[in-house]
Amino acid sequence: MVGHTETCPRAAESTPRTLDVLIERRARRQLSEARGAIEPVLRAAIASLADPMDRMAGYHFGWCDADGVEFAGAQGKALRPALTFAAATACGGPAQEAVHAAAAVELLHNFSLVHDDVMDTDPFRHGRPTVWRVWGETNATLLGDALQALALGVLSDGVPEPVTAEAVIRLARATVTLCRGQYQDCAFETRESVSAQEYLSMAAGKTGALLGCACALGALCAGADHRTVSAMHTFGCEIGLVFQLVDDAMDIWGDPEVTGKPAHSDLIHRKQSYPVVCALSSDTAAGRELARIYQARQPITAARAARAANLVEEAGGRDHTAQRAATALQSALDALPPDIASADLTALAQLVAHRDR
Template identity: 50%
Template sequence: MTLRAVHNFSTDLGQALLRRARSDCDPFLRRAIGSIREPLATMAGYHRGWWNAHGSMSEGSSGKALRAALVLAAAGACDGDTSAATPVAAAVELVHDFTLLHDDVMDRDSTRRGRPTVWSVWGIDSAILLGDALHAAAIRALTQLRDPSVAVEAIMRLETACRDMCIGQFEDCRSEGRPDVTIDDYLRIAAGKTAALTACCCALGALSANADRATLAALEQFGYELGLAFQVVDDLIGIWGDPAVTGKPVGNDLGRRKSSLPVVAALNSRTGAAVELGALYQTTVAMTQSDIDRAAALVEVAGGRQAAQQYADTRIQNAIGALPDGVRSEDLVALAQLACRREH
């Protein structure tokens, strides 16, 4: 099989796993969201692309379901019954949606998945409260797992990840506009805001399959490395992504002077482009579109784009290398490669 054929096989398998995760989780998600009082339930269904703002059926995107797919793939790699892991995968999706709703408010992003964000339709207060309600729904779903000991540990792990995400997001917001952020600073932030949840997903899949502690730890490490790579790719998409593919506007990260990895790497390059970029980042004047375009060009000239891509490649190799032979399944490898080969 040629390298191109291997790549195409991996991509096709990854996409099939995402479709299966969306299909398997859908009934659980609909029940969980249906238990939320109106009008929050309508907002939640709108966010997931099930209907429009008036509650009429529509064909919107419900997201990739990567995190849910990781839960199911991890359970399958441990020879577990993936049907037992499906409620856990759905709970993870609810938590992910809660973070997206709050992120959109903090970043003032007006579009997600190619349609207006919840806060831009119903207001900031409603979006925040909906996020809180989805978080509560996720935990409620885990309390209904058949094995009480698994339920308690799953809740503990997911809530620990939520705590870490909040801390990471706080530090990310605090780093905006700072030209002195180091790579180590960035890694600490990314570990909280992204890697914590992907690591948790893989651990929860192993937990659902009653895997031993060594296997659970290995899958957790796989998810952690994958999460770091995923965040770096997200940073690249935030600057050079195609809105027609991503469903999100491009340039917002630069406009907010966020310390994404391409920017941090560029600022630490000590080049002439880094000096000019640093000056753009230190001013408090709102960036124009021309400023954003110039900043993107400076990041690339200073080597930030290349450095970030190399870093993502290294982390994905670390992720796959963390998997013991017994659980290095095609499904997990395909999802890892798909997550870090998104359009940008």
């Protein structure tokens, strides 16, 4: 059964440096249960695609190899579906009512991942060649388009009828906002400077919009009132900001063996991530040296990326990112209405804030 409705303390006075073992177990159990609950819906939706697109999707989701042979590969975290289920049960609804909404947000998330890999020319995901590396950029783009369409179909076919229209509108609007955020993220790569506020606005679209939508859909499926649905949306948006800030930090200082991502990929691509934005605007010697690396014509090698990572930290980028993530986490927890069973949502929020992959 997905979702647990007992209550727990809302939040600590300050963000802890490590995640409590019991909270982590609770959160990871939710991720596992959410993944299992939505997989039949995902597989049925993807089976409706013609070959080789169904095979491409199965490969992307970690179900099979490039030839379509079943493969027990690494799969996504299923954070967004878990948030949908947690929001539904927090509002007193049965988790089963939110299965299609949870599957829809996962399909939309993977639409963005497939396109993101093409735009960033990322060669690997979960330790395997990305879809565009196997089938080409054009086919990968088409697969992303198909996943987006499937998301809307799954949502409209399966959510409770009284909220179908609002649910579809929310997912469609989240898609537009996500695309705008992704556009801003790409545009930042050609600019010499980006303000912290511009970055946070981009992150609210690229990452926050879909997490906010995931939580709002869960509340809708549970029959929550508009006040509660809005509060859930705010919670999810703030958690999305936490997720993006932690992701930015992991790209620079995470262990590639743990994260599954190439070392310093953002730095090599001259990404204006939040730690970099903070460092470049720090008016420090380290920040000025980092600016010279970013503005140089030659490619950023692995060695120069490692130097850049040290400079970002020296200029205060790491500390500023941790502080801003802690603020967003607290804002998310403060947004939760006091009359809901928030234990699962709180556990997932803490996991997002303290994850290492």
